[in-house]
Amino acid sequence: xxxxxxxxxxxxxxxxxxxxxxxxxxxxxxxxxxxxxxxxxxxxxxxxxxxxxxxxxxxxxxxxxxxxxxxxxxxxxxxxxxxxxxxxxxxxxxxxxxxxxxxxxxxxxxxxxxxxxxxxxxxxxxxxxxxxxxxxxxxxxxxxxxxxxxxxxxxxxxxxxxxxxxxxxxxxxxxxxxxxxxxxxxxxxxxxxxxxxxxxxxxxxxxxxxxxxxxxxxxxxxxxxxxxxxxxxxxxxxxxxxxxxxxxxxxxxxxxxxxxxxxxxxxxxxxxxxxxxxxxxxxxxxxxxxxxxxxxxxxxxxxxxxxxxxxxxxxxxxxxxxxxxxxxxxxxxxxxxxxxxxxxxxx
Amino acid sequence: xxxxxxxxxxxxxxxxxxxxxxxxxxxxxxxxxxxxxxxxxxxxxxxxxxxxxxxxxxxxxxxxxxxxxxxxxxxxxxxxxxxxxxxxxxxxxxxxxxxxxxxxxxxxxxxxxxxxxxxxxxxxxxxxxxxxxxxxxxxxxxxxxxxxxxxxxxxxxxxxxxxxxxxxxxxxxxxxxxxxxxxxxxxxxxxxxxxxxxxxxxxxxxxxxxxxxxxxxxxxxxxxxxxxxxxxxxxxxxxxxxxxxxxxxxxxxxxxxxxxxxxxxxxxxxxxxxxxxxxxxxxxxxxxxxxxxx
Numbered sequence: 001x002x003x004x005x006x007x008x009x010x011x012x013x014x015x016x017x018x019x020x021x022x023x024x025x026x027x028x029x030x031x032x033x034x035x036x037x038x039x040x041x042x043x044x045x046x047x048x049x050x051x052x053x054x055x056x057x058x059x060x061x062x063x064x065x066x067x068x069x070x071x072x073x074x075x076x077x078x079x080x081x082x083x084x085x086x087x088x089x090x091x092x093x094x095x096x097x098x099x100x101x102x103x104x105x106x107x108x109x110x111x112x113x114x115x116x117x118x119x120x121x122x123x124x125x126x127x128x129x130x131x132x133x134x135x136x137x138x139x140x141x142x143x144x145x146x147x148x149x150x151x152x153x154x155x156x157x158x159x160x161x162x163x164x165x166x167x168x169x170x171x172x173x174x175x176x177x178x179x180x181x182x183x184x185x186x187x188x189x190x191x192x193x194x195x196x197x198x199x200x201x202x203x204x205x206x207x208x209x210x211x212x213x214x215x216x217x218x219x220x221x222x223x224x225x226x227x228x229x230x231x232x233x234x235x236x237x238x239x240x241x242x243x244x245x246x247x248x249x250x251x252x253x254x255x256x257x258x259x260x261x262x263x264x265x266x267x268x269x270x271x272x273x274x275x276x277x278x279x280x281x282x283x284x285x286x287x288x289x290x291x292x293x294x295x296x297x298x299x300x301x302x303x304x305x306x307x308x309x310x311x312x313x314x315x316x317x318x319x320x321x322x323x324x325x326x327x328x329x330x331x332x333x334x335x336x337x338x339x340x341x342x343x344x345x346x347x
Numbered sequence: 348x349x350x351x352x353x354x355x356x357x358x359x360x361x362x363x364x365x366x367x368x369x370x371x372x373x374x375x376x377x378x379x380x381x382x383x384x385x386x387x388x389x390x391x392x393x394x395x396x397x398x399x400x401x402x403x404x405x406x407x408x409x410x411x412x413x414x415x416x417x418x419x420x421x422x423x424x425x426x427x428x429x430x431x432x433x434x435x436x437x438x439x440x441x442x443x444x445x446x447x448x449x450x451x452x453x454x455x456x457x458x459x460x461x462x463x464x465x466x467x468x469x470x471x472x473x474x475x476x477x478x479x480x481x482x483x484x485x486x487x488x489x490x491x492x493x494x495x496x497x498x499x500x501x502x503x504x505x506x507x508x509x510x511x512x513x514x515x516x517x518x519x520x521x522x523x524x525x526x527x528x529x530x531x532x533x534x535x536x537x538x539x540x541x542x543x544x545x546x547x548x549x550x551x552x553x554x555x556x557x558x559x560x561x562x563x564x565x566x567x568x569x570x571x572x573x574x575x576x577x578x579x580x581x582x583x584x585x586x587x588x589x590x591x592x593x594x595x596x597x598x599x600x601x602x603x604x605x606x607x608x609x610x611x612x613x614x615x616x617x618x619x620x621x622x623x624x625x626x627x628x629x630x631x632x633x634x635x636x637x638x639x640x641x
Contacts, residue, residue: 071440126625128443137618264441308562313455
């Protein structure tokens with residue numbers, strides 16, 4: 001049983017992975033992730049890819065909403081901006097994937113700062129509604145700026161390649177997604193060990209106190225919007241290169257809500273939570289459809305209820321987590337770990 | 348000029364209905380400081396209850412209407428007792444998300460019960476269009492406006508004169524003071540949800556009567572945000588004014604700009620105006636600046 005705190009140096013205190021055990025299991029996780037594509041079929045790889053893309057987007061929203069406390073109902077629009085930027089850059093200028101990823105992120109970050117600018121003067125509900133307005137307005141441009149976005153028919157992009165190596169297949173793209181996910185998670189984790197990240201958390205906890213302590217609220221809120229939409233843009237770029245086509249229907253308000261649900265179910269402001277939440281919320285619809293397939297034998301119309309049932313379960317997950325487990329899956333996981341660590345003692 | 352007047356009148360008529368739905372939002376926000384993203388779904392459920400009573404069971408309009416009010420009130424009561432009661436004092440994000448989750452549940456349930464097909468009501472009002480001078484207004488729109496304004500007036504009178512209304516205003520003003528004056532603050536919260544749900548469901552009934560009902564009807568609920576931001580989150584008069592302004596802006600933008608750009612302007616115009624207003628006045632046109640203390 002682990003008791004006490006035996007750190008003897010600052011570097012030990014600041015380490016991300018405190019114990020050898022956690023380092024060991026992280027290693028195991030990496031090995032599993034690296035071996036996964038060699039055993040998984042096309043469908044599992046597809047699921048892994050869309051989960052990874054959702055993780056990147058959720059990590060971004062987690063920085064803005066979870067850590068800085070600025071509610072955004074427009075995250076899907078930023079993912080969309082990244083996706084369209086990437087598609088346009090690929091189609092018109094023929095830029096490779098590796099260049100598109102950061103450029104799509106920067107384009108999204110630019111618009112993120114634009115949307116975040118009103119946060120200088122408002123917060124809470126008013127800011128939330130401003131981001132809702134941004135979502136509606138960006139969606140309008142996706143549909144109606146036909147010369148650039150292709151309107152409702154959307155855009156198609158060629159199969160992506162890196163240094164001449166085609167990564168358009170599910171197998172090839174898995175590695176791209178995996179590397180981006182690892183980079184995004186590492187960046188998020190380290191962000192909160194710097195002044196900027198800690199300023200974000202101070203703003204969330206009490207903005208006026210943060211300002212009194214010398215944090216320039218406006219500047220740091222803009223940083224938060226920028227970093228968050230940068231990750232959204234990168235996720236969008238991955239999205240378009242994975243599906244090889246986009247239409248405005250991919251980025252509705254409902255998608256923004258889904259990202260919010262991910263970070264809430266996972267645990268607000270928690271990086272592992274954002275990852276758990278993204279994985280969980282992406283897999284739930286699949287699990288539901290598997291359950292309904294099972295019941296189809298008994299009730300032939302079961303599949304007709306799939307879509308509404310998904311909507312209901314989605315709503316119930318949000319409500320139940322908020323009412324009973326406001327700190328999300330990450331907290332549940334901590335409790336499970338603590339239980340086993342302290343076993344057989346209760347406290 | 349005729350075209351302008353036509354757009355203006357239909358804008359006012361639609362705006363009156365928005366005002367009623369926004370009232371459903373304001374009643375809840377005023378008493379409990381909870382931002383209800385499920386207002387649109389309350390609307391949709393109200394319309395479906397009316398559809399069930401009048402079409403599936405075949406009752407006449409008045410009893411169906413009473414059932415809608417009872418059903419909506421019950422829904423508001425249940426939602427408050429089971430979910431929102433636990434959320435008091437939680438951060439904004441939790442409250443926003445819990446009502447969004449609620450709206451998702453209601454949409455899904457409606458689709459399971461009534462299917463996603465389009466349903467329309469039997470005609471409620473006389474068919475003949477209303478003619479005022481040179482203007483011709485669709486009868487559904489005109490009578491919808493009349494009913495909406497009537498409902499808003501009833502609620503305004505309740506708030507102004509009835510004992511319950513005064514108690515609710517007192518609760519909204521200062522919970523502690525209201526509590527010490529012997530007002531049952533908890534039951535005021537419940538009552539606010541019941542009133543809010545009823546106002547929204549009557550709005551849903553009117554909209555369903557104009558354009559039919561389907562599970563996505565609740566999407567119209569998003570339009571109340573420009574309305575309430577314009578009008579101030581906690582003022583009934585503001586909701587009416589905001590509703591009318593949004594209705595007019597929407598119709599004028601739709602009438603003049605849509606042919607130039609090719610559709611869709613009608614839906615985003617209120618949001619563009621909303622952003623512009625928030626840039627200049629971050630607390631809305633009639634909202635008060637909150638003073639915060641540490």
